[in-house]
Amino acid sequence: xxxxxxxxxxxxxxxLSQVARAAGVSTMTASRVLRGEGGYSEKTRIKVxxxxxxxxxxxxxxxxxxxxxxxxxxxxxxxxDLGNEVFAQVLEGIDRKLGTFGxxxxxxxxxxxxxxxxxxxxxxxxxxxxxxxxxxxxxxxxATEMLRNAGVPIVEIWDLNAAPLDMSVGINHFDxxxxxxxxxxxxxxxxxxxxxxSHDTANAATERLNGFCKSVDGAGGAVVKQLCLHDTAxxxxxxxxxxxxLASTRDIECIFFQNDAMAFGGFQYCTAKxxxxxxxxxxxGWGDLPIASVMNHRLTSCHVPxxxxxxxxxxxxxxxxxxxxxxxCVDIGFKLIPGATVLNAxx
Amino acid sequence: xxxxxxxxxxxxxxxLSQVARAAGVSTMTASRVLRGEGGYSEKTRIKVxxxxxxxxxxxxxxxxxxxxxxxxxxxxxxxxDLGNEVFAQVLEGIDRKLGTFGxxxxxxxxxxxxxxxxxxxxxxxxxxxxxxxxxxxxxxxxATEMLRNAGVPIVEIWDLNAAPLDMSVGINHFDxxxxxxxxxxxxxxxxxxxxxxSHDTANAATERLNGFCKSVDGAGGAVVKQLCLHDTAxxxxxxxxxxxxLASTRDIECIFFQNDAMAFGGFQYCTAKxxxxxxxxxxxGWGDLPIASVMNHRLTSCHVPxxxxxxxxxxxxxxxxxxxxxxxCVDIGFKLIPGATVLNAxx
DNA sequence: CCCCGTTGAGTTACCCGTAACGTTCGGCTA
DNA sequence: TAGCCGAACGTTACGGGTAACTCAACGGGG
Numbered sequence: 001x002x003x004x005x006x007x008x009x010x011x012x013x014x015x016l017s018q019v020a021r022a023a024g025v026s027t028m029t030a031s032r033v034l035r036g037e038g039g040y041s042e043k044t045r046i047k048v049x050x051x052x053x054x055x056x057x058x059x060x061x062x063x064x065x066x067x068x069x070x071x072x073x074x075x076x077x078x079x080x081d082l083g084n085e086v087f088a089q090v091l092e093g094i095d096r097k098l099g100t101f102g103x104x105x106x107x108x109x110x111x112x113x114x115x116x117x118x119x120x121x122x123x124x125x126x127x128x129x130x131x132x133x134x135x136x137x138x139x140x141x142x143a144t145e146m147l148r149n150a151g152v153p154i155v156e157i158w159d160l161n162a163a164p165l166d167m168s169v170g171i172n173h174f175d176x177x178x179x180x181x182x183x184x185x186x187x188x189x190x191x192x193x194x195x196x197x198s199h200d201t202a203n204a205a206t207e208r209l210n211g212f213c214k215s216v217d218g219a220g221g222a223v224v225k226q227l228c229l230h231d232t233a234x235x236x237x238x239x240x241x242x243x244x245x246l247a248s249t250r251d252i253e254c255i256f257f258q259n260d261a262m263a264f265g266g267f268q269y270c271t272a273k274x275x276x277x278x279x280x281x282x283x284x285g286w287g288d289l290p291i292a293s294v295m296n297h298r299l300t301s302c303h304v305p306x307x308x309x310x311x312x313x314x315x316x317x318x319x320x321x322x323x324x325x326x327x328x329c330v331d332i333g334f335k336l337i338p339g340a341t342v343l344n345a346x347x
Numbered sequence: 348x349x350x351x352x353x354x355x356x357x358x359x360x361x362x363l364s365q366v367a368r369a370a371g372v373s374t375m376t377a378s379r380v381l382r383g384e385g386g387y388s389e390k391t392r393i394k395v396x397x398x399x400x401x402x403x404x405x406x407x408x409x410x411x412x413x414x415x416x417x418x419x420x421x422x423x424x425x426x427x428d429l430g431n432e433v434f435a436q437v438l439e440g441i442d443r444k445l446g447t448f449g450x451x452x453x454x455x456x457x458x459x460x461x462x463x464x465x466x467x468x469x470x471x472x473x474x475x476x477x478x479x480x481x482x483x484x485x486x487x488x489x490a491t492e493m494l495r496n497a498g499v500p501i502v503e504i505w506d507l508n509a510a511p512l513d514m515s516v517g518i519n520h521f522d523x524x525x526x527x528x529x530x531x532x533x534x535x536x537x538x539x540x541x542x543x544x545s546h547d548t549a550n551a552a553t554e555r556l557n558g559f560c561k562s563v564d565g566a567g568g569a570v571v572k573q574l575c576l577h578d579t580a581x582x583x584x585x586x587x588x589x590x591x592x593l594a595s596t597r598d599i600e601c602i603f604f605q606n607d608a609m610a611f612g613g614f615q616y617c618t619a620k621x622x623x624x625x626x627x628x629x630x631x632g633w634g635d636l637p638i639a640s641v642m643n644h645r646l647t648s649c650h651v652p653x654x655x656x657x658x659x660x661x662x663x664x665x666x667x668x669x670x671x672x673x674x675x676c677v678d679i680g681f682k683l684i685p686g687a688t689v690l691n692a693x694x
Numbered sequence: 695c696c697c698c699g700t701t702g703a704g705t706t707a708c709c710c711g712t713a714a715c716g717t718t719c720g721g722c723t724a
Numbered sequence: 725t726a727g728c729c730g731a732a733c734g735t736t737a738c739g740g741g742t743a744a745c746t747c748a749a750c751g752g753g754g
Contacts, residue, residue, distance in 0.1 A: 085432065
């Protein structure tokens, strides 16, 4: 008879009721044993656990979530891209911290587009996540609607967002650009260039540039040329972007880059062309990436605690899930790094 | 009466039956409309869709998977760490490709330990993923057991694995180390150092080192000193590791690093100490990271198609899920990059 | 006007685990 | 020894969605 063979369910997985049957108890008893909530004898526990081992039973958390008011342990995490070391570190901070609480990240790479983000949000919400962590503050209209109706905690990271959907942790990019502009102009720089990449949507880098321009303009300097490449914000675009910038505009005294990777690319271009840094031209980056730690000229940059930002986002999420009080908006802060790739005593 | 208010279920989410009730049809009809499988009139379709929009209904995929023979669209992806750019790129390749098929990565950072991996595997399997992509070929005994019983496709990446649990895509690390050793000795290098990091478990870097030593020894050279730091394989450890290496062993002619980030750190250290590269000392890395593209001396390295590797892993997973024929083992290949940080005409 | 095929829509059962409640039975007390 | 109590375990219903089946209405051909 086919009955003699414990038939696994169609997806070929062992279910609790099979374990129970094999152990000669009811599913409820098996359930109690597995959850260790008491109400069973030691003899029963052993019988059940033997069968768990024998059959290789793995609990089906889908069913658990489905059954009760429990929530899943998924946290949807959207990240623009991982080619940018900065975001890789943020993700690392998030996932590690979530892991310590027994939660998992469901990744979404949005490639800096709201459309991708919207699609991803729709999909990930259909999996009943316990919460969402989103990079950036700008979402499509429909995405915003879904997020409002989602009924799960949401942490928006990266951009400081005083009026978040739910919670927010980030830094004030405008201010960080502003501070850098003020710093460079205070050193005497007047004619400054910018090299970055453009994504069609407004983003943090845009805000930094805005803040930067504002302070430079206000201090009597000028951002004489802004180069926004259609490329990734990485080493090589920094390299050739600098080439383009210097080819079109001769008398630039200092270049502000979208991030450290691009700044390093620019640094290498200048060095290769025989320009001395900082004597001939100043270089400033942003983000304080690990590579800065081994450059022989400390890169002028802006330190952002990437890992900590990710961890904080995860902590806020967990706090919200356990109904602890959570601030709606946290400024994780940045720190300007004077560095040695700009001229300190310029006049 | 409370009935007048469409009460949302306890988790505050709109269910299909609520949509159906609001539209004045049965749940089954609403289900049919949402799946677009036909069997309903245009009038009905409109009624249902109106309520979907009005109530902001989002399908509950958990229930769908739970209900039937369908599988989830989760793919568990384990990655050692994201501080290492190489793995970040692999993950990017995986997630992007999975995304095009409507699948999501559930991330697991194993921190290079089998214990973390085992725990993660247990958890992620309980969520009924459609498949798993694992970095590395070494798993704990219990993990291996679980994986065998999981009944889902598994792709082991990074290490080439001729006898995988299910499928595998990677490169032959031993060979890549061997080739590098052969190349360096062919240039005349005899006394060679190595700087890397050690993780307690055997891993790909270890295999590269083994291959490297074998070919160097076989060619009459010697790996005079192997430094295995207890640190991350990043820029700064490359920097201070080189310092340690050169402090303890004077007459090293060339250093092979675990990866390009460390190699760059070493490069910077040497430059800072006034050593000319490649005249005074040779530098070789591994992985061909983006940073190599802007170095004024092309870094001697070994190119690995990280992104492509990730994509291939995702493709194999998808093929397996759609019952297409899939090779069990794919060698994605590597390519030695001679570069300019070693002396080509050394004698 | 009847029969039958087609179309539209409802009913039922099931997936897996858990909450809530029911049942059994051994042991202790009065 | 009857009565009671609680530990141990069983039964039922439920959650959201879908497959398979059933049923009703309608229109067209004979």
